[in-house]
Amino acid sequence: MAKQKTKRGWAKRVKKRKSGKISRRRAGKGHLLTSKSKKRKRRLRQATKLSKADTKRLKGLIV
Numbered sequence: 001m002a003k004q005k006t007k008r009g010w011a012k013r014v015k016k017r018k019s020g021k022i023s024r025r026r027a028g029k030g031h032l033l034t035s036k037s038k039k040r041k042r043r044l045r046q047a048t049k050l051s052k053a054d055t056k057r058l059k060g061l062i063v
Contacts, residue, residue, distance in 0.1 A: 007061040014050065016062055022050040 014024045028036075029044040036044075050058070 004060065010058065010061045014062065015047075022055055022059070022062070023047045024050050 014022050016022055025047055026044045029041070033041060
């Protein structure tokens with residue numbers, strides 16, 4: 001049986017941590033930033049962890 005290939009588009013968007021958790025970037029920082037508050041933009045800079053349901057579903061895509 002052949003090895004499973006990594007989904008490259010997915011692998012570029014997330015990082016796997018040592019603990020096995022997957023971190024991702026936050027949505028909403030692409031454009032239209034003038035209307036957003038400084039506080040909101042500051043929070044958008046930080047990465048967050050993937051939800052439990054998504055982690056279970058997508059863990060196999062990052063080999």
